[in-house]
Amino acid sequence: MTRFASGLVVGKFAPLHCGHERLINAALAQCDRVWLISYSQPEMPGCEPEKRERWLRERFPQCEIVVLTPERVASWGLGALPHNDAPGDQHRHYMADLCLQVLNCCPQAVFTAEDYGDGFARVLCERFAQPVVHVRLQREQGAQAPSGTLIRSDVHRWRQMLSPSVYRDFVQRICLLGGESTGKSTLSAALAQALETVYVAEYGRERWEEKGGELAYDDLLIIAQTQVRREDAALAARWLVCDTSPLTTLFYTLEMFGKAPDELYTLAERHYHWVVLCEDDFPFVQDGTRQDETFRQRQQAWYVDQLTQRGIPFLRVRGSVNQRVAQILTALRG
Structure with a gap:
């Protein structure tokens, strides 16, 4: 298993579910320091920024946690948060701007369970002028694989996919x-x-x-x-x-x-x-x-x-x- 000084996990975490937790734990197992970045534009009902931040801090207090809001990024001098449906490269460059201009970090690896991770690592590699590895976990398959969309459709039906501290908010x-x-x-x-x-x-x-x-x-x-x-x-x-x-x-x-x-x-x-x-x-x-x-x-x-x-x-x-x-x-x- 390759070791990294720092890793990055980005997601809506709306809500934070067992698939996310598996991914974050994989990053923790391979990295000395892990950055968790959460944002959603627009926000998902019931998954407001203060809740997402609390979920992440309760479940992963050892990580560097940043939950983005329009007010927060404006205070940092960053542009508006990209819409959830914006092109992938817009999101990738926004994360690079955040890392370079605000967080002063250049993670060596990005952890995802999606195909987009290859393009994400490529953009970060260009912007950081250093190698960035995409570590991809295989996502669970099937109609009942954990996903925010599935869980939001009936959070009580799928509550087994959430930790008690997350489900409590619903x-x-x-x-x-x-x-x-x-x-x-x-x-x-x-x-x-x-x-x-x-x-x-x-x-x-x-x-x-x-x-x-x-x-x-x-x-x-x-x-x-x-x-x-x-x-x-x-x-x-x-x-x-x-x-x-x-x-x-x-x-x-x-x-x-x-x-x-x-x-x-x-x-x-x-x-x-x-x-x-x-x-x-x-x-x-x-x-x-x-x-x-x-x-x-x-x-x-x-x-x-x-x-x-x-x-x-x-x-x-x-x-x-x-x-x-x-x-x-x-x-x-x-």
Whole structure:
């Protein structure tokens, strides 16, 4: 196996899939230093530059990663990004300009799984005035060979082609909110079953039990942080049901202590694709940990006020558990 001081892998990585990862790992096995360049003009929905950069940095932190955007290349004094359908040589010379004018590198090898790699290596060889080798990997054949086009057609069907950290960005989080004794936890489990996915239980109660029913000010931030970590670690398919959110933790922090740390306010801004508010349309049930009916009413009003102020659309559900599940399914599929 030939060794190179540096190698180059260029792609849209929209999304980053197992075929890309195989190619990058091959470059890492043969090169002391690997440059990963990602760009797409136009961008592919769901594969925005910040996501692609995060995917690459999480999966290949040892590489030199550059994700190009119109704003970024303009700040470097480069011309506009070539359109995806532009002639091949336009892309090749653009990459040469990037390497010479911005990155100050002249990779000795380019790694591809496509025929275009020969022409790419030829242009770089001319521009760098040094040999550039095209290392081509055989691409998997067949209708189900990994490709961005195939995966984008139904990312959930082809999720086995994506690492969990990449697929996570395509899972839609459903957040359930509601005051005490509004059936939120029961609905979380029932909804997850109906959607054939998993749910993340409320960590606050678990922490409350660990601390013997006495929560300190610092505990509340830990609750929100842990809730978010558990959501991010959940192995869900298409949907992830979240029994509460950091917004709930913010409410309890303000109720208990009259203030909240800045980080908790930031966590309370966490995005959920769907927000569901469980109505308090059945009698309050005291389980030994809850306060009272007036507290539930105040909490419900706070949620409505906060969601409205923040411009967050939300779905109100009422009735039995089955009725609530049906209302949510109708909204999701509507």
